[in-house]
Amino acid sequence: MSYSKSLYDILSDALSPTLRSLQDINIDLMGTKVSVLRITTTSLDDGLMGDTEETLSSSLLNNVVIRYPFSEITLIGNLQSEDYVAEAVDFEGLLPIEMYIKWEGAFADDPVELKRGDIIVDCIFDDTGDKIPIVLEVTDIIAGFFGKNIVKKKYILSLVRGEQESAIQTEIDNYINSL
DSSP states (O other): OOOOOOHHHHHHHHHHHHHHHHHHHHHHHHOEEEEEEEEEEEESSTTSSOOEEEEEEEEEEEEEEEEOSOSSOEEESOTTSTTOOOOEEEOTTOOOEEEEEOSOSOTTTSOOOOOTTOEEEEEEEOTTOOEEEEEEEEEEEEEEEETTEEEEEEEEEEEOOSOOOHHHHHHHHHHHHHO
C-alpha cells in the first residue's frame, strides 16, 4: 500500500515555503541584533579516556526577534540618586522568553539553528543610555507545523544566573562594549 498525499498535504507542501518566508520578513522588520555564544564539548582523545575539553565559539546573529513577556520591569538600582547605574533586571515570574531566528542562511555564515545550552546575549538601555546586559540560555526548541511541514520555530530562553567562566564573560563584555 503506497502513501498518497491528501489535498491538505499538497497545500501544506506548496504553502509552507511561503509561510517561512513571511516569518523571515517579520524578523527583518521587527528584529534586533544579539550575540550568540556557542559552547561545544569535544573529546581530547577520541573518547578512549573520557577526557573532554570545552571549546568556545561565538557568532553574531544580525536579525532575530526576542519577545520578553513584560511591558514594565523592575530595574535594580536607585533612580533618585545622581550616580544611578542600571545593573540588572529582575525577570522572576516573567518567563518564557521567546526568540525567533530567520530560516534562510548557512549555519557557518549565518547561524539558522541553535541548540539547547547556547548562550544568547541581549542588551537593553535605560533612559540615560546605560547598557543593561541580559544573558540568556536556550532551554527548549518548539516547532509549529502546517500539515507535515515545519513553518515556525521558536526558541525558549531562560535567564542565566551567577558568574560565567572568564572566557565567556570576556566575550559578553566585548559584545556589550561594542554597542
